[in-house]
Amino acid sequence: MSAAPTAGAGTAARVREAIRVANADGRAALVVYLPAGYPDLVTSRACLEAAAEAGADLLEVGFPYSDPLMDGPTIQLANQVALDQGLTPRDDFAMCAQLAGRVGAPALVMTYFNLAWHYPPAPAGAEPGGIDGFAADARAAGLAGAILPDLPVEEAGPWRAVAERHELATVFLAAPTSTDARLAALADASTGFVYATSTLGVTGERQTLSGMAAPLVERLRGVTDKPVCVGIGVTTPAHATEVAGFADGVIVGSAVVEAAGRGGPEAVRDLVASLARGCRRG
């Protein structure tokens, strides 16, 4: 199914629309990941803003978790810096709400399922906790969707239902090891885009782009017409150009996180601008 996104069709549609607009402009959409609270909450918001201003079409806001299984050293370390400040998902949502008022690019939360599953009820008790409360607060913070990399499609029924109710885009990960039947199922469950992992492995910078990415995207094209973005190990503008040749979007995380740690919003701006140029086709 590919209902044409229209104004008022819900926040999930904003994600697909942002990718479609970029593609119509002759480039792959650039998706930039940065963790909330790194190096502190205010600077992380400034970094996300800088990324949007420099050409990111979509933002992924990482909510730090104590046991990030899919993350390599760069993002683990950034997570730990945020956690050591005592920041909670509620603080992260508050930052996202401010961000939403300042940038046009849709933002998605990216975190591990336990933070949603175990989300506490609001102190006043008006809201439920758990995935329902998490989704409600994500929507209230102006987020357009969520990426939960440790939630495979078989376990995702309850999450898909609340995401639909709160009009949040769902994004499922596809791996080079996924069977065609699984690719079809996870693409069907994704209302935002399909996140194709370029390689087997955790997040982190890589010298060269894995040869597994293009064949995976090709296989996804056989089962879905939803947008496919490629992440994990996409590091340089040259990688972005390579991915832009076969995918609808390019996801960059660790390299931007490294820039944020090294030079704050200005370093993020410079790197994202060059990545955005790399996303141009032809």
Place this chain on the structure above:
Amino acid sequence: MSATHVPVGGHFGRFGGRFVPEALVQALDDLEAAFHAAQADPAFAQRLARLQADYGGRPTPLYLAERLTAYGGGARIYCKREDLAHTGSHKLCNVLGQGLLAQRMGKPRLIAETGAGQHGVATATIAALLDLDCVVYMGEEDCRRQRLNVVRMQLMGAEVVPVRTGTRTLKDAISEALRDWVTNVETTHYLIGSVVGPHPFPLIVREFVRVIGTEIRAQVLEHEGRLPDAVIACVGGGSNALGAFHPFVDDEGVRLVGVEAGGGGLHTGRHAATLSGGSEGILHGAHSFVLQDEYGQVQPTHSVSAGLDYPGVGPEHAWLRDTGRAEYLAATDAEALEGFRLLCELEGIIPALEPAHAVVPALRLAGELGPDGVVVLNLSGRGDKDVDEVLEVLELTEGARVPTNPAGEGRPGAEAPTDPAGEGGS
């Protein structure tokens, strides 16, 4: 509760499941298929049984601990001597099964996590035996606490990788092993060491360790002509306990008692008693109980024993507790050290600190049951590895000794035949 206790869709009741990155799902499906194929293959069962016996030293004895029984003054206490199995703990049962499974799947490389080092040693052992590459992830803090086991693993050709992330203990070793597996899944089998992790691991590990309980059942029938009143075991992830419990699950007259690590005491927050002090959550791929804060961030744990120092617990234990079939309590570090000393001095057995947690609760249980009762304590491993740690802790705490009978609280009535505390330093 069904008679077979096969998890439905990978779930034990609402617990269990498979919360992992997509890259691992196919490997878990392949593992499940290979496991069921192996279970149906008599040649596999035969080879496993032969190795368990000739290489592993099974069946391990069930030993009536007469002096411990006399000290307790209540029910007869039997020790299941897993400390006498090859590598010094029950861990070999699981690694033999999974090692053969890895070989059957054509995976040339094993990875494992380890806390106390017992599972790492067992994995290194089977890797040497089956000529497989082996990498063991071990928290930096645990490498220090369990140096002897690090050396044992290295002697058998394993690479030990100290884990410096997070709390630098078992939890982080599992996370690091899962990261390795995500990366190298095509060539590697993750030989998980307990009944934790995503489906089908909790099922597979349970099936390979349930030989412990099967032996206990036959042995206690032989000694006593009846089933025991209670089976008691320590619980970290919970593999030795589930192995001991499982063949008794349908025998409603047999109490199943799990003992978690109470650390400094549940009220201090410094403990690893996940079922007693935790809440439901998702950790390392499964829905179970987790020691976590109100936002779901996993919390640092504390236990004198590295093997129990884990903020999660196997999903089947969560389910057994939920259904009321098994009961779970906590023993503090001080109680574990007392249990350690009692077994050393009364029985001439140096136990691992993990099962030492179950000794004082077993004495209490024996007191409750009275002289006609029968209690089986699963002595899951030997304690050579713990001697340095015990000495250090004792020196730090009590000068040299922990009290034999802390404030006399709830201890079985009988007097100790001798005062083992009264004989000076160690």
